[in-house]
Amino acid sequence: MTGTSATISTTNLRMQYAATRVLDDVTLSIGRGEVVALLGPNGAGKTTTIEILEGFRVPSGGEVSVLGETPHTASEAWRARVGVVLQSWRDHGKWRVEEFLDYLSLYYTDYATPEVQRPWPTGDLLERVGLGAKKQRRLDRLSGGERRRLDVAIGLVGRPEVLFLDEPTAGFDPQARHDFHELIRGLSDLDTTILLTTHDLTEAELLAGRILVLAGGTIVADGSPDDLRHRMSATASVRYRRDGQLHNESTDDPVALLRDVLARPGEITELEVRRASLEEAYLALVHQVETGAETQAASFGILPDEPTDEPTDDQADTGVEPVDKEV
């Protein structure tokens, strides 16, 4: 995927707040219709990245393009094609839900095209986000989860081609979370390009075709959830009970360990092989980046030992893009 054909792209994006450098070299490319989850620890710069892509922040350096324009200098017409769900929207307390969305939707009327009907009709949108029964409620009387559903509706009312979601399900109950996931799946069927941040790896895996991990100011992993799990989960644990005694061993080669376990004398009554979960692998990777320690992350193939321009055979196999930068 090249920068020109990508719906969202950054090259060597940098961001500094006073003396603090938050983004050091963020280079990414997201194609039309992709749903991508941006993960990273607290303070990694996810919101900063999203806000630069939304045009709300001017980066300190590097290039950014969303729908072919530089976000912070983009036109009104561009803004109408981009949906934004902020981490919090706490104004307009006296407005009522339907009235508020109706008001926002007026902005998009001029930007309807033969292909994209804008705005999204308020009644239908409220049903889609599960607020149909709350349309007459004042905004300051909504619960936290209801407020979040409204935030999502605000992001969608212009039927955006690109949707940015910053921790969209924070504060959702399980039902709201499930409904939201259905909603996002429906949008991806409509070819909407979606970039979301989340701390919920299950959610990332459910929704996103691709995961980017931001840590240490740069993208340290980029691949499908399966790619990442397989690349990052080099370690498996083998748990077994021999002659009544429980054993738990970690290995990079579970097949060899199993052979060994079964070849040894004694009666095996329980046997379980478990690969490290995506969450465990993610935590190990972030730990490696944060401490700079030589841990398993390098052997995951996400972080090459030495910077290189050439993908290794492993990387070519999995489609995981290496990071040609030491962190």
Ligand SMILES: Nc1ncnc2c1ncn2[C@@H]1O[C@H](COP(=O)(O)OP(=O)(O)OP(=O)(O)O)[C@@H](O)[C@H]1O
């Ligand atoms: N306006 C600002 N001025 C100074 N520092 C800021 C500003 N906004 C963010 N930061 C700092 O930049 C770093 C990145 O913040 P950001 O909100 O982008 O991280 P994040 O990955 O979204 O974190 P979280 O997961 O906690 O939401 C943090 O250390 C934060 O304190």
